[in-house]
Amino acid sequence: MRVANKTIYDTVTYNLGSCIQEMNKANEIVSSGKRINNLSDDPVGLTQALEIKSAISNLEQMQRNISRGNTWLASSESALTHVQDIISETKTLCIQMANATIDSTQRLSTAGTVQNLFDEIVSLANTNIAGSYIFSGSKTDTTPFSEDGTYKGNSNAFTVKIGKDTTVEVGSDGGALFEDILRTMDGLKTSLTDNYLEGIQDAMSDLDGHFDDISAKISDVGSKMNRMDVKEKIFEDIIFANTERRSKIEDADMAGAIMELKAREFAYQAALSSSAKLMALTLMDYME
Amino acid sequence: MSSLGMVLNIATTALAAQQYGMDVTAHNIANVNTEGYSRQSPTLEPKQALLYQGMLLGRGVETEQVTRSVDQFVENKLMQEKSSMLSSQEMEKYMQVMEGIFSENSGTSISSMLSDYWNLWNDISNNPSGSSERTALYEHSVLMSNQFKSLGSDLTQIQIDITNAVTVGVERINQITSEIAQINVKIIGMEANSVANDLRDKRNVLVSELNEYLDIKAFEQSNHSLTIISVSGCTLVQGDGNYELEMGGSNGDRVRWQNSAGNYVDITNYITNGKLGGLLDIRDKIISKYKLDLDEMAKEFIWSVNQQHSQGVGLEGFSAGTGTCDVLNSGEELGTLESGLDYYEKISDGNFNLWVYDSNGAVVGESAKVIPIDADTTLSSLIIDINAVDNISASITTDGKLMIDADSGYTFAFSDDTSNVLAALGVNTFFSGSTAGDISVNSGIVADKNHIAAARIDAATGEFAVGDNDNALAMTDLQYTSMDISQWTCDRINGNTKGSVTTTIEDYYHSMVGSIGIVSSSISRDTEFNEMMVNELNTLRNSISAVSLDEEMTNLIKYQHAYQAAAKLITVSDEMLNTLISAI
Numbered sequence: 001m002r003v004a005n006k007t008i009y010d011t012v013t014y015n016l017g018s019c020i021q022e023m024n025k026a027n028e029i030v031s032s033g034k035r036i037n038n039l040s041d042d043p044v045g046l047t048q049a050l051e052i053k054s055a056i057s058n059l060e061q062m063q064r065n066i067s068r069g070n071t072w073l074a075s076s077e078s079a080l081t082h083v084q085d086i087i088s089e090t091k092t093l094c095i096q097m098a099n100a101t102i103d104s105t106q107r108l109s110t111a112g113t114v115q116n117l118f119d120e121i122v123s124l125a126n127t128n129i130a131g132s133y134i135f136s137g138s139k140t141d142t143t144p145f146s147e148d149g150t151y152k153g154n155s156n157a158f159t160v161k162i163g164k165d166t167t168v169e170v171g172s173d174g175g176a177l178f179e180d181i182l183r184t185m186d187g188l189k190t191s192l193t194d195n196y197l198e199g200i201q202d203a204m205s206d207l208d209g210h211f212d213d214i215s216a217k218i219s220d221v222g223s224k225m226n227r228m229d230v231k232e233k234i235f236e237d238i239i240f241a242n243t244e245r246r247s248k249i250e251d252a253d254m255a256g257a258i259m260e261l262k263a264r265e266f267a268y269q270a271a272l273s274s275s276a277k278l279m280a281l282t283l284m285d286y287m288e
Numbered sequence: 289m290s291s292l293g294m295v296l297n298i299a300t301t302a303l304a305a306q307q308y309g310m311d312v313t314a315h316n317i318a319n320v321n322t323e324g325y326s327r328q329s330p331t332l333e334p335k336q337a338l339l340y341q342g343m344l345l346g347r348g349v350e351t352e353q354v355t356r357s358v359d360q361f362v363e364n365k366l367m368q369e370k371s372s373m374l375s376s377q378e379m380e381k382y383m384q385v386m387e388g389i390f391s392e393n394s395g396t397s398i399s400s401m402l403s404d405y406w407n408l409w410n411d412i413s414n415n416p417s418g419s420s421e422r423t424a425l426y427e428h429s430v431l432m433s434n435q436f437k438s439l440g441s442d443l444t445q446i447q448i449d450i451t452n453a454v455t456v457g458v459e460r461i462n463q464i465t466s467e468i469a470q471i472n473v474k475i476i477g478m479e480a481n482s483v484a485n486d487l488r489d490k491r492n493v494l495v496s497e498l499n500e501y502l503d504i505k506a507f508e509q510s511n512h513s514l515t516i517i518s519v520s521g522c523t524l525v526q527g528d529g530n531y532e533l534e535m536g537g538s539n540g541d542r543v544r545w546q547n548s549a550g551n552y553v554d555i556t557n558y559i560t561n562g563k564l565g566g567l568l569d570i571r572d573k574i575i576s577k578y579k580l581d582l583d584e585m586a587k588e589f590i591w592s593v594n595q596q597h598s599q600g601v602g603l604e605g606f607s608a609g610t611g612t613c614d615v616l617n618s619g620e621e622l623g624t625l626e627s628g629l630d631y632y633e634k635i636s637d638g639n640f641n642l643w644v645y646d647s648n649g650a651v652v653g654e655s656a657k658v659i660p661i662d663a664d665t666t667l668s669s670l671i672i673d674i675n676a677v678d679n680i681s682a683s684i685t686t687d688g689k690l691m692i693d694a695d696s697g698y699t700f701a702f703s704d705d706t707s708n709v710l711a712a713l714g715v716n717t718f719f720s721g722s723t724a725g726d727i728s729v730n731s732g733i734v735a736d737k738n739h740i741a742a743a744r745i746d747a748a749t750g751e752f753a754v755g756d757n758d759n760a761l762a763m764t765d766l767q768y769t770s771m772d773i774s775q776w777t778c779d780r781i782n783g784n785t786k787g788s789v790t791t792t793i794e795d796y797y798h799s800m801v802g803s804i805g806i807v808s809s810s811i812s813r814d815t816e817f818n819e820m821m822v823n824e825l826n827t828l829r830n831s832i833s834a835v836s837l838d839e840e841m842t843n844l845i846k847y848q849h850a851y852q853a854a855a856k857l858i859t860v861s862d863e864m865l866n867t868l869i870s871a872i
Contacts, residue, residue, distance in 0.1 A: 004327075004834030005320055007827055014823045039387045040812060043805030050392065050399050050798040057403035058767070061410045068414040132415065132755060138743075140755025141417050154753060160414055161761055164768050171755070283838040287845075 012275040019268040026261040035252045045249045052246045059235045059242075062163055066228045066235075069160040072134050072170035073228070077221045079124040079135075083181070084214045086117050086124075087207055090185065094204040097192060104195040111192035118185040122149060125178045134158070135174030144174040149182035151175035162231050168224055177217060181210045292868075294347070295861040301348030302854035305332055308351045309847040316835045324493035326356040326833040328485055356485045359832045363492065366825040367499045371561040373818035374500050378453075378566030379574075380815045382446060383808040386575065389442045390801050398439065399801070401432045402589075402794050406767040413760035416742040417603065426729060426737050433719070433727045436586055440724035443579040450571040451541040457501050457564050458533045458543060464498045465516065465530035472513035473528045479512045498524075503561040519558035522547070543568075557780040573778045574807060580776040580784070581800055586724040588773045589793045591631055592766050594717035598702065598710040600741030600759030601752045605645050605699030611690040612714030612721075612730055618667040618684055622709060627667070628688070630722035631712040637662045638706030643750045644679050647697040651750035652679060661707035670709070690715060701752070703745035716741065768792065 028037050036042050036049070096102065097110050122145045125135050136144035136153030144153040151174060158171025184206040191199025312330050319325040331352040337344040392399065408425040415421050471491045478484040491514060495506050498516065504524065507515045516525040522545040523531055536544040536552060543559060544552040557572070559565050616628025623635040641656035657677045659670070667684060674682035679695040690713045694700050702716050710716055714730070718740070721727040733739050743756035770790050778784045789796065 001827075002831040002836065004830045004836040006834035007830040010823070010826055010830065014819075037393075038384075038808075039390060039392070039801060039805030040383070040809035041805075043802045043809060046392065046805055047798050047802030050801065051795065054399060054403045054794050054798075057400070057407065061407040065410055065414055130415075132417065136755070138753040138756040140753070142753075154751070156753070156756065158755055159757065159761065161410060161764055164765075167761060283841040287841065 008278060012279065015271055016268075016275060019264070019271050023261070023264040023268050026257065026264045029252045029257045030254070030261050033252055033254070034250055036250050042249075049246050049249045052242045052249075056239055056242050056246070059239050062161070063232055063235050063239075065160045066162050066232050069162065069168055069170040070225060070228055071129060072158070072160075073221050073225045075127055075129050076134055076170070076172060077218060077225070079127045080177075080214055080218045080221065082124050083121055083178070084211060084218065086121055087181065087211045087214060090114065090117055090188065091204060091207045091211070094188065094200055094207065098197065098200050098204065100197075107192045107195050107200075111189045114185060114189045114192060118149070118182060118189065119147075121178060121182060121185065122147065125174050132158075132171075133174075134171050135177060137171065137173050137175075140171070145178065145182070149179070149186060151179050162228060163235075168228065170224070172217075177214075180206075181214075184210060292861050292865055294345075295857060298346070298348035299854045299857035299861065301335060301350060302857065303851060305330075305349040305351055306847045306851040306854060310844065310851070312354055313840050313843045313847065317837065317840050320835040320837060320840075324496065325489055325835070326358045326485075327835045328354050328356055330354050353482065354485060355483075356489065357833050359829075362825065362829050362832060363496075366822065366829050367496050368561075369818060369821045369825055370496065371499050371503070371565075373815070373822045374563045375561050375566035375569070376811055376815040376818050378563050379570045379811045380808075382450065382567075382570045383574070383804075383811050385446055386578070386804055387808055389439065389446075390804055392801065396431075396435055398432070398435055399794060399797055401428070401435055402767075402797065404428055405432060406764055409760055409763045412740065412742050413757040413764060416757045416760060417754040419737065422737040422740050425740060426733060429718070429729045433721075433729060436582075436724040436727045439582060440579065440586075443575055443582070444725075447541075447571050447575055447579075450567050450575075451535075451539075454541070454543065454564055454567050454571075455535050457567070458535055461498060461501050461524075461564075462530070462532045464494050464501075465524045465532070468494050468498070468514060468516065468525045469528050469530040472525070476511050476513050476528075499562060501562045502559045502564045518545075518555070519560075520545075520553060520555045522553060522555055541571075568780065572780050576784070577776050577778040578800065578804060580778070581774075583723040583725070584774040584776070585793060585796050585800070586727055587630075587722050588771055588796075590719045590722055590727055591634065591711065592769070592771060592793070593763070594714070594719055595634070595708060595711040596759065596763050596766060597718040597741050598705055598708075598716045599744065599762070600716075601701045601703065601743050601745050602736075602741050603738040603743075603754050605643070605701040606692070606694070606716075606732075606739070607699050608693045609691070609700075609715060609732060610685060612717060613712065614688040615667045615684070615690070615713075616688060618671075618688065620666060621663060622661075622665050622667060622670070622712065623663060629712050631708075634708045635661065635712050636707055638708070640705035640707060640710055641703045641745070641747065642674065642677055642680070643701045643703065643745060644677060644694065645699045645701070645750075652698070654750075656703070656747075656750060661709045665709070667713075689713075701745060704747055767794065 029035060036046050039046055093110055093113065097107055125145045126143050127134050132140040133142065133144050133153070134140075136142050138156040138158055139153045140158060142152050144151060146152065153174050155173045155175065157169035157173055159167040159169050161167050184203055187199060187206075188203035190196075191203060309330050309332075312328050316327050331354070332349050333352045335347040335350050337346050339345075391397065405425075405428060408421070408428055411421045412418075412425060468491060471487055471494070475484050475487050475491070478487065495504070495514065495516070498504055503519050505517045507517075509515055509527070511527075513527050514525065515523070515527070518524050524533075525531075531546060531548075533543055533545050533555075534552075536542055537554065537556075542554050543556045543564065545555050546552055556568060559568055613629055613631070615622070617626060620626040620628075622629060623632055625632060629635075639658050639660045642659055643656050644652040646652055659673050661670070667688075667690060670690070671682040671684065674680060674692060679698045680692060680700055681695075682690065682692045685691050692700065692715070702710055705711070714720055716732075716739075717730050718733060719727055720730050742758075742760035743752045743754070744758040745752045770792055772788050772790050773793075773796050774786050775789050776784055776786055791799070
């Protein structure tokens with residue numbers, strides 16, 4: 001084929017242009033460390049990466065929700081365990097006071113101890129985490145129990161979301177939990193004050209029932225905490241796997257990318273030097 | 289009659305012919321870098337021989353004509369390919385801008401903002417009474433609304449930029465067609481005798497530049513003038529006249545052609561090639577699609593959030609409240625287009641509970657006022673129904689919004705809206721607006737973050753608690769909820785059509801971004817392919833038509849030697865004449 005000067009210039013321009021474009025692309029990948037720098041680099045991969053990114057963001061939020069729920073559950077557990085201790089302690093007192101050798105003065109003074117224990121239960125039922133009462137149902141800003149043991153919360157339990165379609169009750173209806181216990185404690189106090197032995201014995205059997213109720217509640221809270229821990233571990237694994245997947249899609253294989261850049265650089269240099277040689281040639285150099 | 293004089297004559301024609309050759313060579317060398325120039329070469333022919341003493345004797349040389357080395361097929365093919373190349377190059381340029389706008393490399397992309405939006409609702413569900421969580425959600429929602437708006441306005445801006453580029457293109461087209469018409473006149477005049485090579489080259493350059501802007505067809509008439517016809521059969525050049533294009537239409541963004549009767553013909557949608565084809569394709573087919581899709585996504589996002597929000601209640605009831613949506617005609621049924629509501633289609637038969645509380649927070653009348661909504665409900669009839677409730681008055685603002693006021697000391701709230709009418713009127717909603725361009729946080733929430741509705745009213749008692757997160761939890765479910773979201777297909781010839789996909793808001797956006805990437809990469813591939821084709825054809829064209837300096841140098845030597853030889857002829861015949869003369 002006939003080669004005109006313009007052919008040479010055009011070819012050189014075109015080839016050097018594509019060489020430098022390729023080199024620029026390779027450099028972009030190496031310097032950003034990412035395979036996908038523009039939407040068009042790998043649209044399908046990008047869409048996947050976006051989905052993974054939003055899934056990770058959601059799972060991290062679920063972990064925060066779980067951590068929030070765990071704080072509530074741990075506080076509940078601790079408060080309930082204390083209440084349970086108080087119930088045992090009260091029961092021990094009942095056993096002692098039910099003894100026929102105990103006189104009314106001793107019973108009267110024990111009534112004072114029971115009042116203290118009553119107050120303690122009220123105070124535990126009024127446990128507050130960062131401004132929220134955990135035994136107040138959803139009226140988290142209302143102190144659930146007044147001094148005399150009246151419940152002012154509601155019967156809805158506070159819940160947190162720990163996954164799509166999954167919520168866990170982490171707060172409690174304090175009324176259902178503590179009202180009966182407080183009533184029994186109050187009755188016991190009256191029986192002690194009135195030196196009413198039968199009342200003390202009734203209270204003793206009621207306390208057994210309350211002890212079991214609180215035990216059941218503690219194990220319920222414990223099992224919820226377990227469930228949350230398991231969930232959290234699963235989420236952690238999924239986040240890890242997703243992060244890895246995202247990196248595989250988005251991140252550049254550095255060794256490959258650098259090799260590519262080197263190869264492009266070499267091609268560019270070769271094109272430059274051959275072009276320079278070709279363009280310098282002219283018949284005029286050989287005419288005098 | 290053979291004579292020394294004849295030798296001199298022959299030598300003179302030789303000198304003239306070689307000199308002519310050198311002229312053409314010089315002209316070629318001078319135009320080595322001229323765009324569109326085709327190398328020329330003289331066609332030499334022996335002069336008509338004369339019969340002399342029974343023999344035919346040659347009488348020297350003459351230059352028959354100067355021809356251009358042109359392959360019209362290659363020229364035409366090159367022109368076509370160049371036109372496609374420029375079209376896809378223009379598209380590629382604007383797609384890069386699009387990619388920048390939808391870039392995911394920043395933290396301010398809509399996709400990460402959407403994730404954060406749902407996360408912030410989770411935070412509120414974890415602490416419904418907390419004011420910092422509410423403020424965080426509010427601030428983020430303002431940022432996200434602005435991001436939606438700036439995406440929308442960026443897309444509009446590109447379309448405006450493109451229209452400006454088209455306008456500049458149209459001006460250039462008119463210049464070119466007028467120049468071609470002028471050259472037509474000159475060629476008609478000159479080619480009565482010979483071929484006007486350089487004028488033809490010049491006209492070719494203009495035609496090829498015209499072809500860079502839009503689709504054209506060029507025909508040479510018998511008088512050697514060029515007729516140029518573009519899309520829809522509109523004539524741009526005929527003989528010595530040209531027909532201008534102009535920008536017109538209601539937005540000044542349509543390309544129109546004025547016919548001889550003075551009527552305008554809109555040819556915008558038929559221009560498919562050249563720079564204008566690319567610009568119009570990207571404006572009316574690609575950007576317009578993503579702009580519509582973005583609006584559809586914003587519309588469904590705003591609706592789903594508002595619909596859920598209107599079911600809930602904040603930390604306190606309202607003492608007064610105004611809807612965000614305008615009703616054009618308060619006498620029209622709300623569920624019809626005529627009402628002027630953006631979300632009229634979402635309204636269905638049903639009812640909602642209106643709860644009124646006294647200053648102690650006790651429910652007035654001890655139960656909810658149930659407001660029924662059916663197909664006949666108009667804004668006026670709704671207002672009559674609401675006004676029937678004690679301690680509450682409703683009215684229409686001057687711009688057609690529903691306004692509800694409670695008597696002093698009283699508050700009100702809503703629950704269990706099965707008709708969607710509250711969300712459609714923008715009452716107790718989170719966002720106002722219905723497109724990417726007008727999304728904002730409801731001014732009621734801007735004024736008081738306590739109106740972010742995390743709780744729900746107990747349908748039996750009318751009570752609501754600050755620690756209730758029922759509505760916030762329902763809100764966080766929206767991120768997993770698939771909904772029908774419209775998706776557009778834009779076609780310049782057949783018009784835009786609306787389909788629908790069932791997906792979550794986030795996935796809709798993800799696939800939208802992915803699809804922009806796919807379109808962009810396919811345009812880049814087209815461009816690369818077209819550039820390669822043009823390069824190949826250019827090489828082919830150059831091999832036929834372009835000047836080679838080496839060749840011209842060789843020709844120079846060729847003509848120089850011939851010239852020297854012809855000059856020698858004159859010297860020799862001069863010496864012979866001298867010999868003759870001195871012999872006398």
